[in-house]
Amino acid sequence: MIAFDKVSKQFKQRDGNVFKALDEISFTIKEGEFVSLLGPSGCGKSTVLNLIAGFDTGYSGSILVNGDTIKEPAPDRVVVFQEHGLFPWLTVLENVAFGLKQKGISKKERQELAMEQIRAVHLSKFADRYPNELSGGMKQRAAIARALIMDPQILLMDEPFAALDEQTRLVLHQELEDIWMRTGKTILFITHNIREAVMLSDRVLVMSTRPGTIKKEFAVQAARPRDSADPLLHHVETSIMECLADELEKVIKEEMDDDSYSLKKNTFSDRDFGGMGGGI
Ligand SMILES: Nc1ncnc2c1ncn2[C@@H]1O[C@H](COP(=O)(O)OP(=O)(O)O)[C@@H](O)[C@H]1O
Ligand SMILES: [Mg+2]
CATH class of the missing domain: 3.40.50.300 (P-loop containing nucleotide triphosphate hydrolases)
Known part of the structure; x- marks a missing residue:
């Protein structure tokens, strides 16, 4: 609360x-x-x-x-901003998985968890794209997936x-x-x-x-x-x-x-x- x-x-x-x-x-x-x-x-x-x-x-x-x-x-407590804030040099998958790095989870497991969140926002076909290859709505969906992976x-x-x-x-x-x-x-x-x-x-x-x-x-x-x-x-x-x-x-x-x-x-x-x- x-x-x-x-x-x-x-x-x-x-x-x-x-x-x-x-x-x-x-x-x-x-x-x-x-x-x-x-x-x-x-x-x-x-x-x-x-x-x-x-x-x-x-x-x-x-x-x-x-x-x-x-x-x-x-x-x-995770924030999603108006500006998606995705790293331009990382793919959608890498962006979404990024936050798990500090948690000491293996790369394979990070990628599996990221794909789960990416599927949840219906972006699985675009997991290998870079942010500048996505529409505005897709970028925000990726940003939501990146927030949710932290399980806030x-x-x-x-x-x-x-x-x-x-x-x-x-x-x-x-x-x-x-x-x-x-x-x-x-x-x-x-x-x-x-x-x-x-x-x-x-x-x-x-x-x-x-x-x-x-x-x-x-x-x-x-x-x-x-x-x-x-x-x-x-x-x-x-x-x-x-x-x-x-x-x-x-x-x-x-x-x-x-x-x-x-x-x-x-x-x-x-x-x-x-x-x-x-x-x-
Ligand atoms: N760091 C800051 N220094 C000085 N004034 C600020 C600062 N952040 C916000 N303000 C002022 O506080 C008021 C509220 O800002 P903000 O919370 O960003 O409004 P909103 O998100 O509703 O548009 C605004 O008048 C803004 O100019
Ligand atoms: Mg504001």
Whole structure:
């Protein structure tokens, strides 16, 4: 279980001023749960993920994973980033097997375990390819296989599909849901795409911006595997959109030079969220 209790995080800026990125954030994620953290760019999503990953230990409040304070990165918490991070000089098989080297497992066994994960993401025909010979979706599937081979308890995903086209993203959603249902991993998925968050998650934590707080939590009680035509999903999407509208207006105003700028009515209440990938 992951438990945040009144976690605040400040960054020192170059001009010496202190910037409050997270303000007393509290939430819990149960073992085996699929939770998304959703919010506009700059609201502190990656900051939360980095704290859980153990990349950053400078915060106030308490963060516990299975009752223990996080001191450093560990293989029970593996991260998949937007940029796949595969080594370009290694094949898919070598990339996926790479993390097992430190575990002192023989080469033959490493390759067998890697092939198992590669098959699970349906890349077995491409195991001998180099990353630059793969499509964007294939690279992300290889990155997921490389994370899963460490058999982490928690999979941390920071906008893993944000750079993919819409069709590829839909395929990856199914693949990730399959993996999650099969493995029972705890997944924290970060996105600024409302549809993606709702489609995948048991719960969506919506963040507000500057400083980042958890604004509201939405349970998504739709049946699994998810069906994109399920009206319940659309209902939750609409509720989240309403919850986020004023946050988005705040962000956009900050990025405009005109203080009196205001959004046209209904800008964010359009029911077609299909294109929200780059939206918020
Ligand atoms: N290392 C850092 N130093 C200073 N400011 C940072 C640093 N990392 C993040 N920030 C600031 O903290 C805020 C939250 O960042 P981040 O968590 O990356 O947002 P998100 O992932 O939601 O887009 C942003 O305003 C960002 O500029
Ligand atoms: Mg981020």
